[in-house]
Amino acid sequence: MRKPVLILIAVLLATALLVISCGQQAPAPAPAPAPAPAPAPAPAAYAWPKYMAMVVSGVGTANNALALAWGAVLENQTDMDVRIVAEDSALVRHKLQKAGVIDITLAEFTSAKDGLEGVNGYETIDGGPFEMTIFWNSNIAPWGLPVKGNSPIKTIFDLKGAKIATLPQSPFIHTGVLSFLAAAGLKETDVTLVPMSNYSSAARAIIEDKVDTFFLSPISSVTHEIAATPGGIRWLPLPTKAENPDAVAGYLSVNPIAFFAPCPSGVESAIGVNMELQPQTYMSGPGADQELLYNVAKWLDEHYNDYKDASPTANLLKIDNFINFVVSNTFVPIAPGVVKYLKEKNLWTAEFEARQQANIVKVKAYNSAYAEALKLASDQKVSVNPANADWVKLWTDYKKQKGLEPFHP
Numbered sequence: 001m002r003k004p005v006l007i008l009i010a011v012l013l014a015t016a017l018l019v020i021s022c023g024q025q026a027p028a029p030a031p032a033p034a035p036a037p038a039p040a041p042a043p044a045a046y047a048w049p050k051y052m053a054m055v056v057s058g059v060g061t062a063n064n065a066l067a068l069a070w071g072a073v074l075e076n077q078t079d080m081d082v083r084i085v086a087e088d089s090a091l092v093r094h095k096l097q098k099a100g101v102i103d104i105t106l107a108e109f110t111s112a113k114d115g116l117e118g119v120n121g122y123e124t125i126d127g128g129p130f131e132m133t134i135f136w137n138s139n140i141a142p143w144g145l146p147v148k149g150n151s152p153i154k155t156i157f158d159l160k161g162a163k164i165a166t167l168p169q170s171p172f173i174h175t176g177v178l179s180f181l182a183a184a185g186l187k188e189t190d191v192t193l194v195p196m197s198n199y200s201s202a203a204r205a206i207i208e209d210k211v212d213t214f215f216l217s218p219i220s221s222v223t224h225e226i227a228a229t230p231g232g233i234r235w236l237p238l239p240t241k242a243e244n245p246d247a248v249a250g251y252l253s254v255n256p257i258a259f260f261a262p263c264p265s266g267v268e269s270a271i272g273v274n275m276e277l278q279p280q281t282y283m284s285g286p287g288a289d290q291e292l293l294y295n296v297a298k299w300l301d302e303h304y305n306d307y308k309d310a311s312p313t314a315n316l317l318k319i320d321n322f323i324n325f326v327v328s329n330t331f332v333p334i335a336p337g338v339v340k341y342l343k344e345k346n347l348w349t350a351e352f353e354a355r356q357q358a359n360i361v362k363v364k365a366y367n368s369a370y371a372e373a374l375k376l377a378s379d380q381k382v383s384v385n386p387a388n389a390d391w392v393k394l395w396t397d398y399k400k401q402k403g404l405e406p407f408h409p
Helices: 002-023 062-078 090-099 109-117 171-183 199-207 221-227 245-254 290-302 319-327 336-344 350-379 389-401
Strands: 051-056 081-086 104-108 133-143 145-148 163-166 192-195 233-236 259-262 274-284
Touching (some): 051 062, 051 090, 090 109, 104 109, 109 274, 109 350, 133 290, 133 319, 145 199, 163 199, 274 319
Parallel strands (some): 051 081
16 A cells, blocks of 8 residues: 555645646746847949059150059059050140149159249140149159260369250250259350250260260169160269359259259169259149049059069159158148048158148149239230240239249258
8 A cells, every 4th residue: 555655645746846837937038139230341342444544754764664664563453554655745744634634644843843833834824833732752863964984074064065955845854954054153055955855865865976965864764775885974973062052052043942962773873973863753633533543542552562673663652752752841732532541551640731731722822823813914915925024924923912932842
């Protein structure tokens, strides 16, 4: 009897426990975790345009070779047609940029200054100031006067009576020649200026005995060519300020934004010779595609190793050089698309921003004044021509009336 009783008790206890458990409310399930936020959509890849147009100096120049070198790498990596137009005339390049038919234009600091101030041949209806901006630097080029290795001309003070090649279509070249003459205490009438059709032919004219010298860059392709001829070339050193302060003052009286240093690069005969150094830049116009400029600037920085050996001067396009030689010293505003990239890189400083705003104000003031002067000339029936003294006086006086100061780095 004992075993059935025990079984019965066990059954009753199990039943009781089941009843008790059924009578209690089951705990609420834990809330499901909130879904993770969806990741932000990746920015759409930039769609490069079909082509980008650049106008640079003529065949035989270092700037032409540089543009072709990095432009070819950019074209290969983006499938964008990079069109390089060779043009020796800085005036023509300036007008093309102002007209908005070119994306990027080569300009030396001296040419940019002349264009913005409307002087030295830039004071035309389709020339003069406009709201130009800087995209990037090109070469930082030395410039000097070479002569044949056996030339009797030993210094710049021997230039009286010399034949000097010049490019009428390039105020930059002409200013360089006049600057050296002023350093030597000479005038145009003390020498014979020989007009040449292009940069390369002017350089070759030295070894062809057509001229004695020409304002030439030691880094140009054509300079390497003529330096390799029998007898070669040598360079007329510009005296330093310590050696001859009057010579330096004379040079600066013609080109007040020039600076000087021993030549750091180029043909062997030029290395160490004191001469002018001229920052050369890629400019953009007021209607430039800022998204394009942003992406090309980004490409130049991020793909530096892909093109730095593509030409002898391609390493100069490193972003550090752009900051140190151009952004830190420019009197021309930097293109907004490039500013955007520099800000993303944390390279845009308060000092740069202050310089940028001052430059924007000054360029706009010149641009407005020039438009007003052109209207005055039209109303007064004054022909707008750099050869017309009445027009030059009208524009010069109007700048003074508006309180417009010259551009300086």
